[in-house]
Amino acid sequence: MGFESPMPVQEEVIPLLLGEDNDVIALAQTGTGKTAAFGLPILQKIDISQRQPQALILCPTRELCLQIAGDLNDYSKYMEKLKVLPVYGGSSIESQIKTLRGGVHVVVATPGRLLDLMNRKTVDLGTVRNVILDEADEMLNMGFTDSINAILAEVPENRNMLLFSATMPQGIAGITKKYMRSPKEIVIGKKNEGNKNIRHIYYMVHARDKYLALKRIVDFYPNIYGIVFCRTRKETQEIADKLIQDGYNADSLHGELSQAQRDYVMQKFRIKNLQLLVATDVAARGLDVDDLTHVINYGLPDEIESYTHRSGRTGRAGKTGISISICHIKEKGKIREISRILNKEFEKGTIPSGKAICEKQLFNLADQIEKVKVNEDEIASIIPSIFRKLDWLEKEDIIKRLISLEFSRMLEYYKDANEIEAVDERSGRSDEGDGKKGRRSFESEKGYARFFLNFGKADGLYPNQLIELVNKCVPGKVLIGKIDLRDNFSFFEVEEREAKRVMDGMNGFEVDGRRISVEPAQGKKEGGGTRYGGKDGGSGFRGRGGNRDSYESDRSSKWSGKGGNSDKPWRRGASSDRSFRKESRSKSRR
Incomplete structure (x- = not known):
């Protein structure tokens, strides 16, 4: 053995x-x-x-x-x-x-x-x-x-x-x-001391950027095989659903699943049909899975013992592992406390840039090509035909086409993506910005017109519903920019050339008997609120695995109003995954 x-x-x-x-x-x-x-x-x-x-x-x-x-x-x-x-x-x-x-x-x-x-x-x-x-x-x-x-x-x-x-x-x-x-x-070791084979890394981000940070961390480790720990059943299911929707090989494990469902999920995870298991502490207790590369804390647990058990899922039997914590500024004290009790130095990580992620993914592909085992007997009969088909291409052309075929969507996805704002742990402010905590620029991006909408989060409106609403009211392709959702109203941007068509198409549409009002945002109060935007929030580039059809919106039932182009089918994006940019596209000020 x-x-x-x-x-x-x-x-x-x-x-x-x-x-x-x-x-x-x-x-x-x-x-x-x-x-x-x-x-x-x-x-x-x-x-x-x-x-x-x-x-x-x-x-x-x-x-x-x-x-x-x-x-x-x-x-x-x-x-x-x-x-x-x-x-x-x-x-x-x-x-x-x-x-x-x-x-x-x-x-x-x-x-x-x-x-x-x-x-x-x-x-x-x-x-x-x-x-x-x-x-x-x-x-x-x-x-x-x-x-x-x-x-x-x-x-x-x-x-x-x-x-x-x-x-x-x-x-x-x-x-x-x-x-x-x-x-x-x-x-063995010291009391309450964590496994010595585990690196402990934390990333300090704004609460609104936690999911975007999770995606970038996962993308930076192409061969990740790990558990993402969440605090509640609701959060566990939400994060798992988002990852599945964005094309990751992920599933959830929590107390509301039946025993048969738990067994099915665990079997998929053990045979590595899943790369990521999103779980609560209770559901993951006692799991004995070999070769986990990472444990990711989507927020720190209340008990330090829970952190020890979480991180102990990786780095087993003498192997190395990485325990990653995605934290916001209020959890800074927990990091210090865990570090002190476990006598472990926590490394402060920097969220990987889009360029670094692309390089890591591409080198991983090259490594797989280099190490793949070729079964000559299996492909012997078709290789001559393939050689004739591709004979006119040089080696460099074949490599370029292979990379484009495999990663064109990923490269496009990260090409213009803004970096996630780091947090200054001393002040709690962004390391980038205008220096005033909580203040953001609300100017429209060049080439875009900004609109006010008289519906908000209190009405059950979320980014996907707003996009569907635009699709339903306005025929044809509409490129949507930033979306700012507030409690009782919202702001959104569309290309300037489409502004009049969007405003004319949406005004007069009704939801639950209430008339929609869309008007230019100039002069409207824009303080506070949560901003959605940027390419990181859209569909991820990992197109293999996951079950995109399993995503359901539990908030869209009332967004089936009257008027407009009502017989047009509802769609997730304005015409493609890249039409809607969910991550913030605001310019950084240094």
Whole structure:
């Protein structure tokens, strides 16, 4: 299986578990070889002739439960008739009861399902000689304290007990005091210290630019395979939907999904059909996925322990990983606190420029071409025809055409995109601008006319609805510039040559019985509000993967008004993805 020499946690724990009366508290990060540290000595001490539970392993989630059971089955490949049973919610309890009655040696369980089986009198823990609590801090955070107490009360007192935890919260002290006998404490690294193989980078941006920053960071790492952590279920689903809409291989994982949906998403992620998993902390607890390159915090968690668990998803088993945090100025104090407690230096990152992203993507393509394995037999019959077809092209022409074919949209996407404004951490202001916090220029861009619209966010109007509205009212192609949405009204720009046609076409149109009013913006009050604009906000260049058809707007139901060109189909953009520029196009002032 690739084991050559023991990892530090294995070197420390295995001798203790091979002995008797050795209770152990082991503080170690995920991905440090914990499963083998307790799995190998437990298996060595199993008496296969006794078909009764001799080892109990408790863990917080079904994903980790299945992972541990799978590893133990791999370790015990040559131990004939050894039976390991994973016990977890979301699967048939009857089949688990049937297997228990047939006799098992090792039970790997989540606390809730095991307690259910105990209440049904279908599992007897009186023969257990080794108890393992894996990721104990997460089980306590998930509210399993009472269940753990009820389970441990049924386990014999003369057993070994091992408690694994990445952090050491107060709740664990109660368990150790009540159920462990003079436990030996093993600390791999330092208490609460993060994995040494992980780089910690943070990007300080305005809150309005967080999603744009996420896209640029993902684009800068073409081979990214990671988890994007969000704070709430709603935010998780919104970010996943946006990424899918913009063409990324992404999906969501949160508590509102059914077990079947969770299994489906996790299977896609494990076999790398997904590059990005957007998840809440609760949904991602206990995930054991190999080779993650990045963990991205879409905002920092409230608890420092949560940050430790998040970042611990990458940099596992001696490999390197990157933990990225996208923060706004109010989270500056959290960065300092996490850095102090974990004793880790956080690097301040600069959002990649469009030019840097294009170069990185193009070099990645060149690298793939250079390393691709050519199957001569498969293509032998068609190669001569292809050679004849392309014979008139020089090598340089073929390379240029290949790059244009693969990346023309990406190059166009970033060609004129404005850079995301960096934030001065001392003042909270943009590093670029006129020096007055919160003040922005509202002058129309050259060649564009600016209009006032008497609908805003309070009316359920969002950028895609406004674009659809223009499409519905004005026949033909209209190039739309900046969109400024306010609570009760909005501003938007169109090409000057289309100004009269847009104003004439939209005035008189009704939404929910209310007449639309569009007029030149001169003299209208323009203070405050949120601005949308720029190429970064539009459709991303990653055209492969994702399910664009899955995007739904939950706000568009009332935007089906009367008048105008009402039989014209609604469209996402004014005529193409590039027609609508969602990122700010304002000029920087230094």
